[in-house]
Every structure is written in C-alpha cells, then in structure tokens.
Amino acid sequence: MSKKDLGLLILILVVGAVVAIINPRFLLPINLANTSNLIGLFGILAIGQAFVIITGGIELSVGSVVALLGVLFVDFIATRGMAWPVALPLILVLGGIIGLAHGWLITRLKLQPFVVTLCGLLIYRGVARFYTADGTAGFAFGQNFPELEFLTAGRSYGVPNSFIALIVIAIVMWVVLHRSVFGRYLYAIGKNEEAAKYSGIRTGRVVMAAYVICGVLTALSAIYFAMYTRSISPASHGQFYELYAIAAAVLGGFSLRGGEGSLIGVILGTVLLQELQNLVNLLGIPSSLNFAVMGGVILIGVLVDQQWGVYRERRRMLEATRKGAAGAAAE
Numbered sequence: 001m002s003k004k005d006l007g008l009l010i011l012i013l014v015v016g017a018v019v020a021i022i023n024p025r026f027l028l029p030i031n032l033a034n035t036s037n038l039i040g041l042f043g044i045l046a047i048g049q050a051f052v053i054i055t056g057g058i059e060l061s062v063g064s065v066v067a068l069l070g071v072l073f074v075d076f077i078a079t080r081g082m083a084w085p086v087a088l089p090l091i092l093v094l095g096g097i098i099g100l101a102h103g104w105l106i107t108r109l110k111l112q113p114f115v116v117t118l119c120g121l122l123i124y125r126g127v128a129r130f131y132t133a134d135g136t137a138g139f140a141f142g143q144n145f146p147e148l149e150f151l152t153a154g155r156s157y158g159v160p161n162s163f164i165a166l167i168v169i170a171i172v173m174w175v176v177l178h179r180s181v182f183g184r185y186l187y188a189i190g191k192n193e194e195a196a197k198y199s200g201i202r203t204g205r206v207v208m209a210a211y212v213i214c215g216v217l218t219a220l221s222a223i224y225f226a227m228y229t230r231s232i233s234p235a236s237h238g239q240f241y242e243l244y245a246i247a248a249a250v251l252g253g254f255s256l257r258g259g260e261g262s263l264i265g266v267i268l269g270t271v272l273l274q275e276l277q278n279l280v281n282l283l284g285i286p287s288s289l290n291f292a293v294m295g296g297v298i299l300i301g302v303l304v305d306q307q308w309g310v311y312r313e314r315r316r317m318l319e320a321t322r323k324g325a326a327g328a329a330a331e
C-alpha cells in the first residue's frame with residue numbers, strides 16, 4: 001500500500017468516526033450493508049474508468065452506457081423471454097464492442113478521447129430513450145429471477161453480493177495492472193506514449209484493450225444497477241455516473257495526465273465517495289448538494305494530485321543536486 005493509499009484509508013476512518021459520533025445510525029448493520037452495496041455497484045464502474053485514465057484517456061459515456069445496456073438487459077429477459085444466462089454474456093459482449101469502437105476511433109482515427117466519449121454520452125442516451133419511446137423499462141408485477149437476483153442484489157452472510165463481486169474483480173484487475181506485462185505497458189503509455197511506441201510497445205492495441213476492459217466492466221455494472229433498481233428510465237438512469245467513476249479514480253491517486261495510480265486507491269476512493277454520500281443523508285444536508293459535494297471532491301483530488309507532483313519533482317531535483325555536489329567534492 002502506497003503512502004497515498006494509506007493517507008486515504010486514514011481519511012476514510014476519520015470521516016467514518018466523525019459521522020458515527022454525530023449520528024450513531026451510521027454503524028447500524030442495515031446502513032453498512034446498503035453502503036457496501038453501493039460501493040460494489042460504483043466500484044466496478046470506477047475500476048473500468050481507471051484502466052482508461054491510466055493511459056491518459058477519459059471515458060465520459062459510462063453513465064449513458066449503463067442506461068442503454070441496462071434497458072437492453074431488462075428488455076431481453078423481462079419482455080422478450082431470453083434466458084438470463086444468455087442475456088448476461090450478450091450484454092458483456094455489447095459493452096466490449098462499445099469499448100472497442102471507442103478505442104478504434106481514438107487510436108486509428110486519432111480522435112481525442114474527450115470528443116469520442118462525449119459523443120458516445122449523447123448517442124447512447126438518445127438510443128436508450130428511443131428504444132423505450134421515452135418510457136420506462138422494468139419487470140412486470142410478480143416477475144422474478146431468483147438465481148440472478150441472488151447473484152446481483154442478494155447477500156451472502158449479510159454481505160451484499162455486489163460488494164463480493166467488486167472484491168473478486170478488484171483482485172483480478174490488481175494482478176492485471178500491477179503484476180503483468182500488459183499493466184506495465186499501460187503505465188508506460190500514460191507516462192509517455194511516444195517513448196512507449198519507440199520502445200516496441202504496440203500502443204494502439206494496448207489502449208484499445210483498456211477501453212474494451214472499461215466497456216465490459218461498465219456492462220457488468222449496468223446489469224447490477226438494473227437488478228438493483230428493477231426499473232429504468234433512460235432519461236435519468238445512470239446520469240452523472242461517469243463523475244462518480246472519475247472522482248473515485250482521481251481520489252485513488254490516478255492522475256488525469258496518465259501513468260499513475262493504484263487499484264487499491266480506486267477502491268478506497270469509491271469507499272470515501274459513498275461515505276460522503278452517506279454523510280449527506282445522515283446529517284440532513286439537502287440532497288440537492290450531492291453534486292456540489294462531488295464537484296468539490298474532484299477539485300480537491302486534482303489539486304492534491306498536482307501539488308503532490310510538484311513536491312516530488314522538487315525532491316528529485318534536490319536529490320540530483322546533492323548527488324552532483326557530493327560527486328564534485330569527492331573528485
């Protein structure tokens with residue numbers, strides 16, 4: 001665990017202790033379970049976003065993708081009678097295709113990630129609204145899918161299965177990011193894409209793979225959200241979810257410039273965000289301030305990241321100067 005991660009963990013514990021003192025309901029099992037469930041839902045989304053940010057990119061369309069794929073998943077199993085073991089991998093494949101399309105436009109046609117994903121945000125939201133005729137997609141009264149509901153919205157020994165899924169995914173993605181050649185390539189591209197290209201890394205394929213991973217994890221998150229809400233209005237479902245994912249990644253130490261960050265930090269960033277949301281609810285702060293809190297958190301995270309970078313650069317320069325002076329004295 002890095003110093004950044006340790007500092008974030010301490011901040012989480014301090015904020016949690018303060019909220020618990022002010023309002024003891026924070027520590028109630030039902031509140032902790034509900035918060036853990038939301039951490040699982042948004043954490044999966046944040047991990048996907050982190051894989052894109054590490055390359056120096058950004059994915060602004062995840063909220064709209066959650067709405068579109070959520071609508072399709074509910075429609076497939078609730079209206080068209082498709083078996084959920086068939087619908088689930090189909091939605092994951094669609095998510096991967098969306099990520100592949102974004103990666104192709106960015107790496108082959110050299111479009112800016114901001115432009116590509118902003119257009120995606122508008123396109124997927126519009127398609128979802130058109131698909132439902134601006135209506136709502138949901139399950140009929142009494143329509144149940146016991147196995148699917150247990151896997152997505154159920155609990156094992158009191159722990160939400162969405163949170164357990166997040167832990168499993170986080171472990172796998174931690175190995176991919178921190179213990180594989182592919183992960184080292186991602187960091188290299190984020191630091192300096194031109195240098196990575198000249199060192200023999202196929203940067204285009206690696207960046208496309210990062211967007212595919214983001215697309216698949218976003219699709220999985222869309223399924224969890226669909227089963228959690230059980231009713232989807234495309235006009236509002238998934239709105240601003242991209243901000244939650246970006247904020248969690250930034251708080252977790254992922255630099256928007258690319259090339260920095262740890263997966264543990266993403267999980268801790270997600271925990272802190274949901275803890276702050278819980279704080280807003282328990283302390284009676286108007287819910288209309290939720291986005292103000294989110295914006296403030298992102299701003300603080302970017303400022304801290306920037307100042308931390310300046311501090312480290314100064315330390316490197318001082319150490320280089322000292323070594324140079326010591327070498328000159330020795331001669």
